[in-house]
Amino acid sequence: MIGIGAGDPGHITMQAVTALGQVDVFFVLDKGEVKQDLVDLRQEILRRYAPDGGYRVVYGRDPERDRTTEAYVEAVDDWRRRRADVCQQMITDELADGQTGAFLVWGDPTLYDSTLAILDDIASRGFELDIEVIPGISSVSALVARHRIPLNQVGKPVQITTGRRLSEQWPSDVDDVVVMLDARTAFAGHAGQDADIYWGAYIGTPDEILISGKLSEVADEIVATRAEARQRKGWIMDTYLLRRSAPPGVDGAP
Numbered sequence: 001m002i003g004i005g006a007g008d009p010g011h012i013t014m015q016a017v018t019a020l021g022q023v024d025v026f027f028v029l030d031k032g033e034v035k036q037d038l039v040d041l042r043q044e045i046l047r048r049y050a051p052d053g054g055y056r057v058v059y060g061r062d063p064e065r066d067r068t069t070e071a072y073v074e075a076v077d078d079w080r081r082r083r084a085d086v087c088q089q090m091i092t093d094e095l096a097d098g099q100t101g102a103f104l105v106w107g108d109p110t111l112y113d114s115t116l117a118i119l120d121d122i123a124s125r126g127f128e129l130d131i132e133v134i135p136g137i138s139s140v141s142a143l144v145a146r147h148r149i150p151l152n153q154v155g156k157p158v159q160i161t162t163g164r165r166l167s168e169q170w171p172s173d174v175d176d177v178v179v180m181l182d183a184r185t186a187f188a189g190h191a192g193q194d195a196d197i198y199w200g201a202y203i204g205t206p207d208e209i210l211i212s213g214k215l216s217e218v219a220d221e222i223v224a225t226r227a228e229a230r231q232r233k234g235w236i237m238d239t240y241l242l243r244r245s246a247p248p249g250v251d252g253a254p
């Protein structure tokens, strides 16, 4: 599993470049036309960093997740199993014993990505797989770097969570929350908080959009910008950091 960074081909690490040169078959789970940009980025990475060829690229159709059900965990489990079936088929059909296959994984393979779980699932079915993980620059790292801010406040924790969870409540005991996978603009429900937001969409790509400011002042602008961009491109990936001001006297605040 090779982390390819969050959208900028320059995010690729030297470790990833070395690994790219050792691959016989690249496996790509194709999500269909709408996210063609994501497939294109992977192709660009191979063109730039594995120019000698000598490998094959194999595409599998990424099954759709059932988004109609309320049973989120079960739906994700079911989706993961069906993805494992597709991946197992690709590996069986395309990889000879002793050969090396690679999945190019968006951002960092260990953060909100199911590829590792899928490969573990396949291995648990009796397949002998030797799995190596090459870390990548996550969208979280890319977000804070583009906003030129530290991820954490001095000596304080940060929580990474999903839009679904943030829409339920602001996590207890943390002032700094990074939110991913938010299709519902959950930050807008917390616009009454005394907090700053650092928001980014398509980070690292030519379409990158960055907005930051007091949550109460920029929430509407982000909601509108997000809706317009999603409409125009047909898809969106956005991440944000919410930073709540500590009340006076708390954790060393003046």
Ligand SMILES: C[S@@+](CC[C@H](N)C(=O)[O-])C[C@H]1O[C@@H](n2cnc3c(N)ncnc32)[C@H](O)[C@@H]1O
Binding pocket: 006, 007, 106, 107, 108, 109, 110, 111, 112, 113, 137, 138, 139, 140, 179, 180, 181, 182, 200, 201, 202, 203, 204, 205, 237, 238, 239
């Ligand atoms: C399935 S997770 C994969 C995360 C990935 N493994 C990582 O390390 O960033 C997809 C979520 O990552 C975030 N994301 C990934 N790439 C992004 C980008 N270029 N700009 C903004 N958010 C991004 C979004 O929150 C998106 O919903």
